[in-house]
Amino acid sequence: MKSKIIIAVALFVTIQATAQFNTFRGAGFEVNYPASFKAHGAPGSLELNLESVFFTSPDNLVEFYIFSPIHKGGVANDIALKANEKLAPGEVSNGKTTIAKYWTIIAKDNSYERTYQESIDVKTGDNWVIGLKYKNQAAFNKYRNEYLAFKKSYHKTGSGNASQSTASIPKLNASFGYEEKDDEQTGGSLTTVYLLFNSNKYKLGTIHGSGDNIDKSDFLSKKIPASAIAACGAWYAGSGSYYYIIQKGTKIVLYQGYNGEEDPNISWQKVKEF
Numbered sequence: 001m002k003s004k005i006i007i008a009v010a011l012f013v014t015i016q017a018t019a020q021f022n023t024f025r026g027a028g029f030e031v032n033y034p035a036s037f038k039a040h041g042a043p044g045s046l047e048l049n050l051e052s053v054f055f056t057s058p059d060n061l062v063e064f065y066i067f068s069p070i071h072k073g074g075v076a077n078d079i080a081l082k083a084n085e086k087l088a089p090g091e092v093s094n095g096k097t098t099i100a101k102y103w104t105i106i107a108k109d110n111s112y113e114r115t116y117q118e119s120i121d122v123k124t125g126d127n128w129v130i131g132l133k134y135k136n137q138a139a140f141n142k143y144r145n146e147y148l149a150f151k152k153s154y155h156k157t158g159s160g161n162a163s164q165s166t167a168s169i170p171k172l173n174a175s176f177g178y179e180e181k182d183d184e185q186t187g188g189s190l191t192t193v194y195l196l197f198n199s200n201k202y203k204l205g206t207i208h209g210s211g212d213n214i215d216k217s218d219f220l221s222k223k224i225p226a227s228a229i230a231a232c233g234a235w236y237a238g239s240g241s242y243y244y245i246i247q248k249g250t251k252i253v254l255y256q257g258y259n260g261e262e263d264p265n266i267s268w269q270k271v272k273e274f
Contacts (some may be wrong), residue, residue: 002106004051007259013031015027015265016028016078017144020034020035021033021034021035021149021150021153021256022034022035022039023177024039024053024055024066025157026050026051026053026066026068027050027051027068028068028070028157028250029066029068029128029154029155029157030153030154030155030157031053031066031150031153031154031155032149032150033055033064033150033178034055034057034066034143034146034150035190036057036058037056037057037058037064038055038056039053039054039055039144040053040054040055041053041054042054042078042270045255049167049250050068050070050248050249051068051069051070051178052065052066052068052078053065053075053084054068057143057151059150061134061135061136061139062132062133062134062135062139062140062142062143062147063081063133063134064130064131064132064147064150065116065130065131065132065133066128066129066130066154067079067128067129068128068129068154068156069128069225069227070227071225071226071227072124072127072226073102073125073127073151073225073227074124074127074225074226074227075119075223075224076116076129076197077103077225077270078269078270079114079116079131080268081097081227083106084107084108084109085103085105085106085107085114086105086106086108087103087105087106087260088103088104088105089104090102090103090104091176093105095122096122097121097122097123098119098120098121099119099120099122100117100118100119101117101118101120102115102117102118103115104116108146110132111135111189112134113133113134113231113239114131114132114133115131115132115133116129116130116132116270117129117130119177124130126156128154130150130151130154132147148232161237171247172197172229172247172250172251173196173197173229174195174196174229174230174245174252174274175195175196175197175230176193176194176195176196176211176213176230176232176243176245177193177194177196177201178191178192178193178194178211178212178232179191179192179194180210180211182228183208186208186237188208188209188236188237189209189210189234189236190206190207190208191206191207191208191209191210191211191234192205192206192209193206193207193232193243195245195252195254197252197274202274204243204254204256204271205256207233207234207236207241208234208236208237208239208241209234209236209241210211210234210238211232211234212232212234213230213232213235213255214231214232214233214242214244217263219231220255222242222266223265223266223268224244225244225246227247228243228244228245228246229244229246229247229252230244231243231244231245231246232244233257233267238260238261238263239258239259239260240258240259240260240266241257241258242256242257242258242259242266243251243255243256243257244257244268248273251273251274252272252273252274253273253274254270254272254273255268255269255270255271255272255273256268256271257269257270
């Protein structure tokens with residue numbers, strides 16, 4: 001009997017040691033993640049984001065994800081469907097307090113899967129996304145318990161803490177500027193688009209058509225986050241070119257998008273940070 005007790009205690013200590021978690025504190029939220037995982041920004045980014053974070057396992061088999069926007073209605077652009085992926089049928093669950101949306105993205109070569117859940121608070125409109133990317137079923141099984149603990153640990157830090165987190169981050173002011181001229185080759189217009197920020201004028205590019213601001217009432221139909229500072233674009237000869245800017249921490253982030261008559265859905269990509 002005594003030997004069994006010793007074995008049980010030893011087993012308990014081992015489980016505790018392998019299940020240690022760190023706490024990541026974002027802008028108005030907290031989440032616990034395995035201490036052996038590395039927290040980082042979106043692929044290709046060297047900086048952590050106050051709203052969305054990736055956590056990668058030491059063997060690179062899985063990647064946890066959290067998106068908790070400061071402003072309600074935020075869009076998780078950093079997990080958008082890629083050209084080498086396909087979208088599996090999703091599901092929506094309408095609860096009394098929360099609307100839950102579930103979807104899975106699969107690599108076309110079956111090298112990995114990504115699965116996500118977006119929760120929307122019915123009363124406040126706040127939304128957040130939690131997800132998992134894994135290379136195969138064995139990888140999923142290996143980190144299943146850690147992911148469930150990660151998912152369960154997420155919580156808003158409340159209006160008081162959130163205001164303290166965001167109070168130290170000044171609201172940035174930025175806008176678009178335009179220079180339009182005739183296009184002798186097409187007989188139409190060419191618009192050079194500029195970002196006006198911090199008393200500087202940055203040239204973003206030249207688009208066909210007459211560029212102008214996009215009204216905030218049109219943000220949803222164009223898949224622009226409600227928290228975006230400004231958006232603009234032009235339509236010419238059956239295709240559209242667009243930009244929007246959004247504040248991420250202390251920086252302005254620029255996104256660029258395109259669409260056409262055959263595919264009216266705008267494909268957005270992050271271009272640059274200012």
